[in-house]
Amino acid sequence: MLDIATLQKFDTHKMYTVYDDWPAIARKSFDSDQKSINFGDISQIVFAGMGGSGAIGDMFASILSKTKIHVNVVKGYLLPQTVDSDTLVVVVSVSGNTTETLSVLKSAHKLKSKIIAFSSGGKIQEYCMENKIEHRIIPSHHSPRASFTSFLYTILKVLNSTLGIKKTDILESITELEKLGKKINSSNLNEENPAINLAEWIDGIPIIYYPFGLQSAAIRFKNSLQENSKMHVMTEDVIEVCHNGIVAWENPSNVKPILIQGTDDYEKTKERWGILN
Known part of the structure; x- marks a missing residue:
């Protein structure tokens, strides 16, 4: 399992400390x-x-x-x-x-x-x-x-x-960021850390599927993997991929699918998630 010494060996500029502070930075910035x-x-x-x-x-x-x-x-x-x-x-x-x-x-x-x-x-x-x-x-x-x-x-x-x-929506997003921050913080480098579990699972080229309204999450995820992990990453709209890209799964490959699902996705989009799953 990952420890601080190993983390610092690869993250020599200690970027992880800034990510640890993201929730606090978010609240301070809005306040x-x-x-x-x-x-x-x-x-x-x-x-x-x-x-x-x-x-x-x-x-x-x-x-x-x-x-x-x-x-x-x-x-x-x-x-x-x-x-x-x-x-x-x-x-x-x-x-x-x-x-x-x-x-x-x-x-x-x-x-x-x-x-x-x-x-x-x-x-x-x-x-x-x-x-x-x-x-x-x-x-x-x-x-x-x-x-x-x-x-x-x-x-x-x-x-x-x-x-x-709405200000309430903004404050709610900061609260959710604080909750997530505790789970993926560098003080929690164990099997309960979802970020570590996801990183260990990705051993090929990630392809990130996203619904309408969540393209930004896919793009930011892609850019982070490219910049921090120096790897190739692809993104595709889930509805569009169901018209053509889905047939690529008929052949074996080292592509890893990552699905970003929204809580309020359109009902037909939810059906597509079911098909892909």
């Missing part, structure tokens, strides 16, 4: 003195970011997937042609120096869009200050991917009135 801002009437929201920062946009796309707010996530240099002055562009870069994200910020400014940027500083902060664009500094923790909860819950605090997300 911070960051001021909320309401952008009023907007036609759509575009989240721009790359890597761990881009996962923030994926998360908000999932959170808002069952609302009337149209969300685009840009991971690259170009904004959708539909972006105009009634669009809110949310720029996220933990480092503040991401080339692609800075390009999107400049394009949004030229289009006179409503803009707010979040970073730990860098060129994005400089550009926002020079052009009087709303910008919020969020301290980074170790790396962009390890800073996920600090950025997510700070943005939830700042944009809560704009997005209309």
Whole structure:
């Protein structure tokens, strides 16, 4: 069984200590003195970011997937042609120096869009200050991917009135994170740790199936495995895979299926889970 000495041998930068603190970081970030801002009437929201920062946009796309707010996530240099002055562009870069994200910020400014940027500083902060664009500094923790909860819950605090997300739902998510944190904490390196059990089970290439509304969980899981474990990972929508990808299971392979099921999945989606299982 895994112990701290072995963990530190492979995690030489002690990233696991930041993950241990994620629940506390989440609560501290949401309870911070960051001021909320309401952008009023907007036609759509575009989240721009790359890597761990881009996962923030994926998360908000999932959170808002069952609302009337149209969300685009840009991971690259170009904004959708539909972006105009009634669009809110949310720029996220933990480092503040991401080339692609800075390009999107400049394009949004030229289009006179409503803009707010979040970073730990860098060129994005400089550009926002020079052009009087709303910008919020969020301290980074170790790396962009390890800073996920600090950025997510700070943005939830700042944009809560704009997005209309219930505070009770946000606080409930932090409580659930605290419960999960106790189970997968580095102080619990035994057979009761679900993260260790899952890691031991994955001995091939993981393929993560997700339902509508939970794509962000699959993407974040994929990115974490790629960045931390240096392995190939695939993701697929469960409904789409039932039309074509499912036939690949007729042949033996070293692919490991991981199913991310939602508690409120559409009834037909639940039927598909039953078929796959």
